Amino acid sequence: MSLEISQGTPVEISEERALTDSRRQMVLNMGPQHPSTHGVLRVILTMEGETIVGCDPVLGYLHRGVEKLGETHRYSQFVPWTDRTDYVAAPSNNLGYILAVERLCGIEAPERATYWRMIMGELARLASHLVWLGTHALDIGALSMSLYCFRERELILDIFETFCGARLTTNMMEMGGFSRPIPDNLPGMVRDFCNIFPEKQVEYESLLSANPIWLSRTRGVGVIEPDAxxxxxxxxxxxxxxxxxxDVRKATPYLYYDRMDFEVPLGTRGDVYDRYLVRMEEMRQSISIIEQCLDQMPTDGPLSLTESPYVIPPHDSVMKTAEDMQRHFIWVIKGFSPPKGEVYQAIEHSKGELGYYVVSDGTPIPYRVRLRTPDFVNLQSLPYMAQGAALADVVALIGTIDIVLGSVDR
Amino acid sequence: MAEEQQTGGPADSPGRRIWATGHWGPTEPEEHPAVIAVRERFPDSFVDAVNFRDEMTIRVDRPALREIVLFLRDESSLRYNFLSDLTAVDMLRLRDNPRFDVVVQLYSIPRRQRLRVKAAFNDGDPVPSMTLLYEGANWLEREAYDMFGIVFEGHPDLRRMLLPDDWDEGHPLRKDYPLRGYREYVQPGFENPAPRVRSRFRRP
Amino acid sequence: MGIEDRFEKSILTTSVDSVFNWARRSSLWWLQFGLACCAIEMISAAMPRFDISERFGMLYRASPRQADLMIVSGTVTKKMAPVVRQLYDQMAEPKWVISMGSCANIGGPFDTYAVVQGVDQVIPVDVYVPGCPPLPEALYYGVLELQNKVIRYDTIARKQSVDEAEAFREQSRAEAQAELGPRR
Amino acid sequence: MDANLLSSYIFAVVVLNVLLGLMAYMTYLERKLMAAMQDRVGPNRTGPVGLLQPIADGIKLLVKEDIIPKHADRRIFLLAPLLSFVLAPVAAAVIPFGDSITVFGHEVNLYVADINVAALYFLAIGSMGVYGIILGGYASANRYSLLGGLRSAAQVISYEIILGLSLVGVFILSGSLSLVEIVNQQSETLHLGPLQLPNWFILSQPLAFVIFLIAAVAETNRAPFDLPEAETELIGGFHTEYSGFRFSFFFLAEYISMIVISLFGATIFLGGTDGPIRDGVWWLALKAFIFLFFYIWLRTTVPRFRYDQLMGLAWKVLLPLVLINILLTGFIRLWGLGML
Known part of the structure; x- marks a missing residue:
């Protein structure tokens, strides 16, 4: 450890030894501004030469008080903040929160809306994995990979933009379904993307999967034992x-994942390369799920519940009748009051299990909104993996955990 | 808050209740194996079991929390071996005493079932740390300490997690903590015109 | 220690400035520094569809010493604010700042205990780009506006202007601190 | 003054200036080529198709503030970039750009110097350049810089050996260390039945050529061997603390050494100015451009090595290979001369 800590534990270590230890070791502060910490993560590394002997991540440089905001705003008002926790897969975050509140209220979105939610969730997973692949490869030094990944990600963002007008922070889901209509060209866009993307993915893999440098940088690095x-x-x-x-989609299915036919890819060694393969395979499964959704989906039908106190009244009737306008006014001003209780809704986010724990006290404002974000918990494995690794491996390890600091710090 | 808890609200969608997915085991507390096992094994520490939207919550006494979770983890018929989440709720506005609830969300990977364990305690009471059972509790408890000021007994490294190390304005997720903090951040440009870097030239 | 400390404003400095300003405008290297959501849009802006960085001659540099432009892309928290300030101080003159997105402009939707309500409380800002997050096109517009500003850059006036703004900020902070008392 | 010496001086000035101009447009070329490989446009706003971009960059870097960190070792900090920058083009002195030409009645040799240990001179000067990097990394009082400098020292020592040994095969075959002599030998034509091949050493020493290529990339700190400045690990490596024109000196030195080592490789292995039609300096330029294209191509395509893997590659893979190559070449040479 550093000089201070060596002096602080004088039990076995003689003064001479402590001095040589502290001379041999170097404390390197990585971040909060560093090209490969994916935002504002700070890692304090203790190194012997280029070998890591101590690793202490320091979080909170993007702690914005999202949970506190959830406790002070009405249920439907909180949705935009969920976008901004994990901003590379915003629809997934919407989905988790909306499902939690719908569970709390005891309502369910119509079938067509549920299918579209799945499609949007899977597209968000693809977008997030593309960001991960690009930045992960960039960290290891494959410069062009990030550009190729962001090129395809733009296609997904186009779909989001066509649907809800925003590229990144979509705020696309509402209680009880969607309040916006699905544009006519949207299914075609999604289908086009499903046709284009597999070829592009082959391109990525041809650049990385069998590349000897990529293999030597990822094989056997950052091994996590199953028990650990x-x-x-x-x-x-x-x-x-x-x-x-x-996989939450298989283990405790939500939406219509029990109707889908897909595989959960598993690694064998638990190293960086296996996690890379798992995510690459997940992208293929996502495309398959999207195609199944498009095939199974009813082409016509309501997108939102209409006769529920928990759902915003439909837009077109608000424009026509006074009663609906009053309802709409009251819903917007007062919000809705779910029954007292607490729910924990987990969904499979692109980074892992995203859990929303919502406690209601019967008022229109949630009593407690808790975000169990996957990357905050996953980041705990960084000190475990970094022990004994080289400095260059640390950037690969941060990349392989796939963190987004907004989601880590909230 | 379990005193007033309702079992189920008005279900708007006809047909199946969507929350009835079976991911939490049997809906009746009397039939739930975890509830039965905990009640038998820890009759003194077991408080009650509540079901809301088919989610099973076991409420236990604080001192026995770690033993109960250890039992739930290692008992061969239960095997709740995965800590999904650990957090706390400040119950200041809902009841007088005790003030906090610590909430432990468990999941059993082999049995594919979830379970929630809650324990109530007052400000300053040490809560048994789960870090000895699940390494993953380490940061979750640090976060709870940071946000609520809960002291976890037996935690190896209880420091501030998200807020700065020298943060001296308390614990923000407590209910008596205002959203914007006790002290307004200094906004020099609010009353006076904001200091901007002025260009000496105007655009044509 | 640039030339701004050595000369008074004169005909020589202004005419030399016009050549220099063209060069500065055409090669605004930006600090690779992302804070939150806007950082993703900032990266998108540098990627194939938009290619803001290379087209305008804006290389990204990881080291603040070699950067001319800092795009504050995202929420500045109270924990991060000293770091932002330090990075700004580490940059070599002349330097510019674009505040990208509502969070960096005024705090955005995060009016909470942890967030600085606007990065201009910490560092001087040249161009504000609104949006949550701004589209890459909006960032384009911001960069073009900054280029218009850079081409009119006056080495000596700029130095005085920054100093004035800094002095004003320090003064008003001290006043407010005296009014509100020390941190609890 | 000796007219011959004077013409050498003048030619040296010409070479230096051409190199500097080439360097500037090398950055432009790199950015445009990388953009093309990455589906982008590249610089196109500054001047016609962005052609003034390098000039703008240069002027801007020149008028940037020059920061010297408080804790830096001031003198060495100031010296280091100069060392790198001065030594990089000096190595070009021995590269023959063609035969002699007649200008205003004077015969001018198209090389600055023809010394009989030209190749050794080149290697010596090339390895001197790393002093600038090491000293810069050390003097910055920054841990990232220090790590970058240390990495650079280890890397250059390892790959200098590989680079030198990969040339030994060529020296055995040519029997000379003078680059002019080596080029002259390569301008002969081989007759292999109906085929007429140039006698370039890439044909007789393919393994050495590949090893030279790898070592040259490592020698100039380019991807995938850009560990001293690995941007995603060490921020800027040895030049993290350098700003303004001191940084641009490092930048220039890197690109100049890229060009020079490309010229050197083209001279040694690809016949220098020798070409199918009308020998001349344009062939050398074309061959050097192929090298440079390879550099850029490599940078856009492959990930970066890790430090220990880099050293492992040098000592465990390349060194045995290059030694085998030398032994084989020696045997064949001796056998050809009838000494075995």
Whole structure:
């Protein structure tokens, strides 16, 4: 450890030894501004030469008090903030919160809306994985990869933009479904994307999967044992890379994931390369899920519940009748009051299990909104993995955990 | 808050109740194996079990929390081996005493079931740390300490997590903590015209 | 220690400025520094569809010493504010700041205990780009506006202007601190 | 003054200036080529198709504030970029740009110096350049810089050996260390049945050429061997603390050494100014451009090595290979001369 800590533990270590230790070791502060900490993560590394002997992540540089905001705003008002926690997969965050509140209220969106929610969730997963792949490869030095990934990500953002007008922070879901209509060209856009993307993914893999430098940088680096992965509460690809089969979509299905036919890819070694393979395979499964959704989906039908006190009154009737306008006014001004209780809704986010724990006290404002974000918990494995690794591995490890600091710090 | 808890609200969608997914085990507390096992094993520490939207919550006494979670983790018929979440709720506005609830969300990977364990305690009471059972509780407890000021007994490294180390304005997720903090951040440009870097030239 | 400390404003400095300003405008290297959501849009703006960075000659540099432009992209929290200030101080003159997004402009939707309500409380800002987050096109517009500002850059006036703004900020902070008392 | 010496001086000035101009447009070329490979446009706003971009960059860097960190070792900090920058083009002195031409009645040799240990001179000057990097990294009083400098020292020592040994095969075959002599030998034509091949050493020493290529990339700190300045690990490596024109000196030195080592490789392995039609300096330029294109291509395509892997590659893979190559070449040479 550093000089101070060596002096602080004088029990076995003689003064001479402590001095040489502190001379041999170097404390390197990585971040909060560093090209490969994916935002404002700060990691304090203790190094012997280029080998890491101590690693202490320091969080909170993007702590914005989202949970406190949730306790002071009405249920439907909180949705925009969920976008801004994990901003690379905003629809997934919307989905988790909306599902939690719908569960609390005891309502369910119509079938067509549910299918569209799944499509948007999977597209968000793809967008998030593309950001992960690009930045992860960039950290390891594959410069062009990030540009290719962001090129395809723009297609997904186009779909979001067509649907709700925003690219990144979509705020697309509402209690009880969607309040916006689905544009006519949207299914075609999604289908086009599903046709284009697999070819592009082959391109990525041809650049990385068999590249000897990529293999040597990722094979055997950052190994997580299965027991340790469970004990550290890892979820997502970090857990599945170690061979534990836990995917919320399969284990405790939500939406219509029980109707879908898809595989949960599992790793065997638990190293960076396995997690890379798991995520690449997940992208293929996502495309398959989107195609199944498009095939199974009813082409016509309501997108939102109409006769529920928990749902915003439909837009077109608000324009026509006075009663609906009053209802709309009251709903917007007063909000709605779910029954007293507490729910924990977990969904499979692109990074792992995203849990929303919402406590209601019967007022229009949630009593407590808790975000169990996957990357906050997954980031705990960084000191575990970094022990004994090289400095260059640390950037690969941060990349493989796939963190978004807004989601880590909230 | 369990005193006034309702079991189920008005279900608007006809047909199946969507929350009835079976991910939390049997809906009746008397039939739930975890509830039965905990009640048998820890008759003194077991408070009650509540079901809301088919989610099973076991409420236990604070001192026995770690033993109960250890039992839930290691008992071969239960095997809640995965800590989904650990957090706290400040119940200041809902009841007088005790003030906080610590909420532990458990999940069983082999049995694919969730369970929630809650324990109530007052400000200043040490809560047994889960870090010895699940390494993943480490940061979650640090966060709870940071946000609520809860002291976890047996935690190896209880420091501030998200707020700065020298933060001296208390614990923000407590209910008596205002949203914008006790002290307004200094906004020099609010009353006076804001200091901007002025360009000496105007755009044509 | 640039030339701004050595000369008074004169005909020589202004005519030399016009050449220099063209060069400065054409090669605004920006600090690779992302804070929150806007950072993703900032990266998108540098990526193939928009290619803001290379087209305008804006290389991104990881080291603040070599950067001319800092795009504050996202929420500045109270924990991060000293770091932002430090990064700004580490940049070499002349330097510019674009405040990207509502959070950096005024705090955005995060009016909470942890967030600084606007990065201009910490560092001087040249161009504000509104939006939550702004589209890459909006960032374009901001960069073009900044280029218009840079082409009119006056080395000596700029130095005085920054100093004035800094002095004003320090003064008003001291006043407010005296009024509100020390931190609790 | 000796007319010959004077013409050498004048030619040296010409070479230096051409190199500097080439360097500036090398950055432009790199940015445009990378943009093309990455589906982008590249610089196109400054001047016609962005052609003035390098000039704007240069002027801007020149008028930037020059920061010297408080805790830096001031003298060494100021010296280091100069060292790098001065030494990089000096190595170009021995590169033959063609035969002699007649200007105003004077015969001018198209090389600055023809010394009989030209290749050794080149290697010596090339490895001197790393002093600038090490000293800069050390003097910055920044841990990232220090790590970058240390990495650079280890890397250059390892790959200097590989680079030198990969040339030994060529020296055995040519029997000379003078680059002019080596080029002259390569301008002969080989007759292999119906085929007429140039006698370039890439044909007789393919393994050495590949190893030279790898070592040259490592020698100039380019991707995938850009560990001293690995941007995603060490922020800027040795030049983290440098700003303004001191930073641009490092920048220039890197690009100049890229160009010079490309010229050197083209001279040694690809026949220098020798070409199918009308020998001349344009062939050398074309061959050097192929090298440079390879550099840029590599940078856009492959990930970066890790430090220990880099050293492992040098000592465990390349060194045995290059030694085998030398042994084989020696045997064949001796056998050809009838000494075995």
């Amino acid at each position: 992965a469970i004990s550290m509460s890892l979820t997502g690809a970090c857990l599945r890379g170690s061979g534990i089969n836990y």
